[in-house]
Amino acid sequence: MNGAGGGGGADGDVSGPPSKGIDDEVRRVVEQAKELQDAASSLIARTSNEENSIRQRAVSLDATIRRLRSSIDSQLGQRLIDPKLADKLEEELQRARCIMVDGDASAFFPSVPQGRLLRMFLGPINVRASRKDVQLKVKEEYNSYRDRTALLFLLFPASLLVLRSWIWGGCLPAFPVQLYQAWLLFLYTGLALRENILRVNGSDIRSWWIYHHYCAMIMALVSLTWEIKGQPDCAQKQRGVQLFLQWAILQGVAMLLQNRYQRQRLYTRIALGKAKRMDVVWGETAGVDGQLWLLCPILFVLQGFEAYVGLLLLKTAFVGQISEWQVVFCGTLLVLMAVGNFVNTVQTLAAKSKFKAKMKRSKTKHGNAVKGDNNSPTPQTL
Known part of the structure; x- marks a missing residue:
């Protein structure tokens, strides 16, 4: 014990x-x-x-x-x-x-106020990146998103039109068209969110393009409630849908060209100290004259075709063929977006022309300063 x-x-x-x-x-x-x-x-x-x-x-x-x-x-x-x-x-x-x-x-630098769209989706969260490499990664993701969506913008409506002719007997079913409209809503919402974030991080995206995507979001949302008419007389009832899909194909081609040309132009302007790395330029501001001669007609044709589709929808509503309010709403919105795109393109081209005139005067002055020196390098055309 x-x-x-x-x-x-x-x-x-x-x-x-x-x-x-x-x-x-x-x-x-x-x-x-x-x-x-x-x-x-x-x-x-x-x-x-x-x-x-x-x-x-x-x-x-x-x-x-x-x-x-x-x-x-x-x-x-x-x-x-x-x-x-x-x-x-x-x-x-x-x-x-x-x-x-x-x-x-x-x-x-003081941050740009966040737009209502960001506040609505994300709340009062600060989306401004404090490090430059993070900001540039946001921009690269935006460019990658545009590249991916441009290809889908081209292939999706083209597939619908091909299937309409080969399989569906000239009459589009409602579900594939509504699926495409739902994808458009996702696309434009993603673009608008990314562009608002880029603006907060110092990009110079034109306000009109963000407003344009707002309008496109509303139109895609409204079109989801639009009943797709079938037989009889399917071709006449779906004329507006067919024209819109054809316009979307042309838009996809233009987006692919824009994405390619705008990067070439932006890299040149950044190297010359004319632009910031966070800036985003659009297709009508592409670099050389040959690119503009190719893009400008496509852009103006797109805008004219967009207005034509909108007027066609309004006509079908007013003559009594299709009397749904969605037809009038989408037709009006298409016309307004076409006019806004045209005005913005003309303003951009005018600004570019003014810039080129300024550069020409600068080159003339530089040429007079080095005149007679055969070893001097020739100023490069922007």
């Missing part, structure tokens, strides 16, 4: 020291956690102060650039400065701003 009691006491003595050791280690861990928290808080405070200082410098420098631009425009309007010198100064200011916006300093 005594031996058993002694053994019990021995066991208690053995278990004591390990327990005390664990207790001491836990206390050390707690102290280390507090020290780590204090160090992290101190670092965040120092970093926050430095960030505020850099942010103020970035905002101040951006305001200075805007003031200088306004001053140059004012002096140019009053003819107090030579136009060639004004162009040169404007180009230097643009290059300086591209340096800031394309570099790590871009994270310290």
Whole structure:
């Protein structure tokens, strides 16, 4: 009994020291956690102060650039400065701003307010990336999304029209058409979300293209409720649907050309300091004249065809062949989008023409400066 009691006491003595050791280690861990928290808080405070200082410098420098631009425009309007010198100064200011916006300093500029679409889908979440590599990854994903959807935009309606002629006896079933309309809703919603995120991260996407995708989203949503008429007289009832699918094929071709040409143009402008890496240019701003001669007719034909489809839908509604409200709504929306696309394209081409005239004056000045020097390189055409 005594031996058993002694053994019990021995066991208690053995278990004591390990327990005390664990207790001491836990206390050390707690102290280390507090020290780590204090160090992290101190670092965040120092970093926050430095960030505020850099942010103020970035905002101040951006305001200075805007003031200088306004001053140059004012002096140019009053003819107090030579136009060639004004162009040169404007180009230097643009290059300086591209340096800031394309570099790590871009994270310290005030963020663009998020659009209602982002707030509606994501809530009050900040989607601005603080690192430039993350911003560029967002843009590359946007470009990849456009490449993928351009191919589908071409193949999906083409498949429907081929199956209509070969299998469905000239009459489109309702389900495949509604499936295509549902895909259009997904497509334009994805584009609008990505473009809003790009704008928050410093891209210069034109507002019209985002509004255009809003209109396309609404039209796709409304068209899902549009009953697809079949026999009898299927060809007449589905005339608007057939024309819309044909227009979509042409749109897919134009999107493929745009995606190819716009990247060539944007890379050139980035290399020259004329654009930011987060910028997105559209097909009508493609680089060389040969590309414009190819794209511009396609774009204007697309816009005319879009308006024609819209007017055809309105005509079928007003003459009583198809009286659903969806026909009137989609027809009106197509006409409005065609007009908006045409106006935006003309404005872009006018801006491009003005830019090319400015570059021509700059090259003429440069050519006069190096005239007679046979070893001087020839200025490259943009």
